[in-house]
Amino acid sequence: MLQPNPHIIGLTPCIHGGVNSRELIERGLNPDNMRDFSISCNPFGLPENIRASLNELPAELYPDSDSYDLVEALSGKLCVSTGNIIVCNGSTELIRLAIIAYLSRQDKSLILQPTYGDYELACRQFNTGVVYYQLNEDNNFLINVDALIKSAELHRPKAMFICNPNNPTGQYLPIEKVQRIASIFNQTLIILDEAYIAFTRNSDNALKLIDMPNVLLCRSMTKDFALAGLRLGYGLASSEIINNLKKSRPPWNVNSAAQQAGIAALMCDEYLAESTAGIFEAKQYLVDELSAMGLNVIPSQTNYFLVKVGNAAKFRETLLREGFAVRDCTSFGLRQYVRIAPRAIEDCRELIKAIKKIRTMPACKHDS
Template identity: 50%
Template structure:
């Protein structure tokens, strides 16, 4: 008889993601070459040209710097923090796993507002924690009712609160006052603030000064900002104590040399991401206006993606795919009537 995993691992299922899934290509969900992919929320204009040269310079022979010192130093200048306040990850999702591993375990409660990014739940299940859901209401435009959320969370004394801001898939963005209220209400709880889409968010406020609270981990995604999903690169910012604890459970050499070189080139690309954000905003306005003209209800957002109601998201996705367009069916988020789309550029 083969060995069995721990009981809490046995029934875990992977989180569902958008994009062309290689595991589904043998099924009816085969993604043909040339299909326009509106289901992923990365920068649609591709990486800065400097990244191609950086990849050619990557050292494949030797182990990468385990602490990504060059990248951390450059990021510290960009974010106005010390390198000791930074941890670099193989994508922001790795940092979410590290947070759950270091700060939660059996008997702990983790609070997750739903619908949201599925990796928070998966990371919590792997850590064998108890997940407490807070349902964000459709009738409120999918906006988090901060006071109600705090009251709900206080009933459970959570070890971790996961907040996606702006939230995936709803696109709703919490203001500084709401985040401060949550941090102040739970001084002994790690608040993981996932800002994966902050570079493409209108009116974004700077969360960096909140690191003085000592119970905050801010997670960012260079993967999405610079269109390097194939390399995987993200970073976290927190107090030195939190960063030290995350590094205790971090795999060695977790960020490969190519990703580190790409990150250095990306951070030296000037206002590339801001220029892309301006173009994305134009495309998003065009899409929402056209869809509204066709009678679809688009959920207003301040970021680079939005949802609209179709009635049957799974059926709508299949119909669009037959026309060469891939959208994100939000059924896996618990929203079977909605799809999520992200603009893919004027030329597309």
């Protein structure tokens, strides 16, 4: 029998938020009636001008492999030169380009745990090593930079993934601390994933880090503008890093619809500000209500947060039957936590009613 590469055999897909229609249909539930708090994209949907930009798509032409118009638009918006920018098919692709360009089989990446599961999957897909730095529940999963530095001194990783704010904990590491890490480990590629930065309160401007020769800033426009069906991300780094990533990418990596949507999205500052205000109002309501129920909510600076509910898988399953999806964090190694990303306040009120209801169901006690 034809055998794949041995390192591929044991791989399992990364688990993500979002509702899976098949899973719901198997349970006799209607996907259209599900309110999805498990996905952390902008809950207010696609801005109208982005939708309009998709009406005249040159679908018969290959997309520009350099996404040049979008790169130029990003350059103007961020005041970063075009040579420091690469556009990708979501930041997921950027993570893989970084691995292709910089890591080989004998190299290791340092991954903080719990975090976004795709870093590890990507490393394993390319048969490169992984070592972990464990965050601690007792201090709300805050990063202890001195301990992280010790761990990196021990392992000497070729790359370090820092998700900022971290998914799923919502904790943000100030940029001066990232800068400290990057200057100590100047032979390590620091992959700073800012997928949720647009929704993060009290964050710093990380752009100054792209002057460093070993920092790759990854951003996702998928989240900010609810472009999950198109997917779009971009990387910012020194021109050397960007050139190496460009050599590693497949041709036509970003489809024309995503490129056009990205250009339109850069004119949506007001939409983003309004959405963020709506998200934070809804988040405060949820945090207050959940805390009043005696549930432990982990402080978060962004558009999702962790809640300790007992048996997370059972909690999610019971809520699904009430028409609400939350993210069971078992796949992050957090069997007692769910992650909730706020939606419009009316939906949040209904979610709280449903949580109150399921907590009174004797057969559905979630404490374990």
